[in-house]
Amino acid sequence: MEEKVNLAEKFELLGEPYSPGIVGYVNDYKLQIVKVKGEFVWHRHDDTDDFFLVLKGRLTIQLRDRDVVLDAGELFVVPKGVEHCPRADEETHVLLIEPRGTRNTGDTESPLMAAEVEI
């Protein structure tokens, strides 16, 4: 990484909700930001845990047995293999960390599947 990343500035480069952008890497992990609004899709990642840190707004990570509600400054790691479905009522800004090549929709085929795009 040559330059620091100002997350608020990077969010201005993002388009629609659920279209993530890669802002850097730590070894073979990608650092991704994403705007969340509305409901995503139920999915799981069989090979990796899934890191969520809320920077602005409120994110609800629906699990099959409960909801985890994250406000700004709160993080949660969905364990590998656990089904989850994020949603947000207001536009919410999230930092995601997961291995390169991890598909955003996990095991689920969906129009919300996004390519890995660096911003």
Next chain:
Amino acid sequence: MEEKVNLAEKFELLGEPYSPGIVGYVNDYKLQIVKVKGEFVWHRHDDTDDFFLVLKGRLTIQLRDRDVVLDAGELFVVPKGVEHCPRADEETHVLLIEPRGTRNTGDTESPLMAAEVEI
């Protein structure tokens, strides 16, 4: 991870600057928080990149050829093998992500070397 992590609450559990606490894991990576005040020690990690996200305050990551100054909401990844020395004039709160077993002082022997402590 059973419960979400509220980072501000976790910082209240930390002691002195440069005594990090582990708040969770993503696969074999540790999620650590640390208070920074004053100067750390020059070191490098030959086997891993080093992730810094500032949550409060201002962190200066001194590199041998320049300084990277991070305010809240800014992140930087020090590439593996690159010497660096963090410092902060005011108490600064930082989220660190690196593989489990990564020593905080890298290749440098120092009294600031810290054990891996979960909080």
